[in-house]
Amino acid sequence: MIIHRLERIRRLAQCAALAGLTTLAALTTPAAANDFYAGKQIIFLIGGDAGGGYDLYARALSRHMGRFIPGNPTFVARNQPGAGSGTAAAYLASVAPKDGTMIGAVFPGIIIGPLLEEKQQGLFDPTKFVYLGSADSGTRVCITFQTSKIKTFEDAQKNKVIIGASAAGGSTRDYAYLHANAAGGQFNVVSGYKGTVDIFLAMERGEVDGMCGLDWSSLKSQRPSWLSEKKINILVQNSLDLEPELDRLGVPPIWNFIKSEEDKKAVEMIFSQQIFGRPYIAPPGANPAQVKVLRDAFMATVKDPEFLADAEKSRLDVTASPGERVQDVVEKLYATPKETIKRAKDIISPRS
Numbered sequence: 001m002i003i004h005r006l007e008r009i010r011r012l013a014q015c016a017a018l019a020g021l022t023t024l025a026a027l028t029t030p031a032a033a034n035d036f037y038a039g040k041q042i043i044f045l046i047g048g049d050a051g052g053g054y055d056l057y058a059r060a061l062s063r064h065m066g067r068f069i070p071g072n073p074t075f076v077a078r079n080q081p082g083a084g085s086g087t088a089a090a091y092l093a094s095v096a097p098k099d100g101t102m103i104g105a106v107f108p109g110i111i112i113g114p115l116l117e118e119k120q121q122g123l124f125d126p127t128k129f130v131y132l133g134s135a136d137s138g139t140r141v142c143i144t145f146q147t148s149k150i151k152t153f154e155d156a157q158k159n160k161v162i163i164g165a166s167a168a169g170g171s172t173r174d175y176a177y178l179h180a181n182a183a184g185g186q187f188n189v190v191s192g193y194k195g196t197v198d199i200f201l202a203m204e205r206g207e208v209d210g211m212c213g214l215d216w217s218s219l220k221s222q223r224p225s226w227l228s229e230k231k232i233n234i235l236v237q238n239s240l241d242l243e244p245e246l247d248r249l250g251v252p253p254i255w256n257f258i259k260s261e262e263d264k265k266a267v268e269m270i271f272s273q274q275i276f277g278r279p280y281i282a283p284p285g286a287n288p289a290q291v292k293v294l295r296d297a298f299m300a301t302v303k304d305p306e307f308l309a310d311a312e313k314s315r316l317d318v319t320a321s322p323g324e325r326v327q328d329v330v331e332k333l334y335a336t337p338k339e340t341i342k343r344a345k346d347i348i349s350p351r352s
Contacts, residue, residue: 036100036290037071044077045092045104047085049195053218055079057135057278057316058105061298064307068297073101081195084170085110086123089281093124096283100290103132104281108273109171111330116270116345117168127334128284130291131276131326133298137319138217138277139239139246140171142179144210145203146231153235153257156185164199164208165191172199174270174348175213175238181347182267183236183257187212189350196222210235215277216243221315240271266343269336276326295323 044062048054055077062075080088085107096102111126144150150161156179165173168191179185190208193199200223202208216237219227226232236254237246258264280298282291301307302320311318 035071037069037073037293040071040073040101042066042069042073042075042100043102044075045088045096045102046077046079047081047088047104047106047110048079049081049197050079051197051222052195053215053222054085054105054107054278056218056221056314058280060307060311060314060316061135061280061301063310064304065297065301068300068304069293083110084113084167084173086113089126089129090123092281092283093129098283098286100282100287100294102283103294106279106281107171108276108279109174111276111279112270112273112333115334115336115341116174116348125284127331129330130282130284130286131323131330132280132282132291132294133302133323134276134280134321134326135278135302135319136215136217136317137275137321138215138317139237139243140175140213140274141216141219141237141246141251142175142185142210142212142235143214143219143232144235145206146233147206148209148233150209150235151233153179153183153185153252156187156235157183157257158186160186160188161210162208163187163189164193164202164211165189165213166193166195166199167191171213171215172196172211173213176211177348177350178267178270179212179236179254181349182260182263183254213238216246217277217317220317224315238271239274240268262343263347265340266347269333269340269344270348272329272333275329276321279326280323291323298323 044058046055046058059077062077066073066075080091088104089106089110092104114126150156150159163176165176167173173191176187176189180187196214196218199211203210234251237243237251238254242253258267282294299322302318308318
């Protein structure tokens, strides 16, 4: 009898201990997850120059995103321009910590770059990055300054045009050659500018006529007075679909000027990068738990009224895509047929 009673007490004690451990786990596991970012910084590595469109978007996000992450980490924006944001991408791929304490803002051209530029191959694999989302799915434009004699794209097909551009892999360079090789623009491309801000200054000084591959949203946020005071000519719009605002202004799509069906397929592939117009990435192999936190925080931020009011004040268009969708688009992009990739390479290359 005593033995049975002792056995019963032992079993009750075991059950109580097990229940206590289960309760403790339930209480501590979420707390541990929530506390990961407490007191930490998240470095936001920006692959463009200060004051450029990608910088403005990333800094706007960094001002708000921490509110939607348990532990409320501090975001620290850090510019690391170079090689069309390839310097930042390479750092994220090889050096950055994978624990969710460093993320990056890169140009979409650097994601598609290894498909189109041999010298970018091997530096990093864009399909291995973890995509947190994209803040904008934009349209790009080709513009000239008011002092240029080139007022329309038809003028550009008939007359020499000096176009300012960044380094290889940047949209301003790639899209300049795209307009020349696929649509007959008589472009003399002067590359090597650090970023759009420097090209804007070159346009004002008369060093170049204009630029191509500029995001419409960046133009509106960086140089709103150029639009209100009609200081520029918008030659053409570049996107898979018409941009309603540009359409109302009578800006023709590039498709009006591309005759070859082969070229159209290649240009469609190049333009697909605009679906992730403002991509944000985490390093390959980033901790899945932190990836989920960051993706959720990104989507919460881009829907937040306070963030949207901040974006509107800075004239930033926000048409966000979740990280899962961007990841899927990138994987499909890298499954493009070889012949289309080859033609796309030729289209964004300098004429021989």
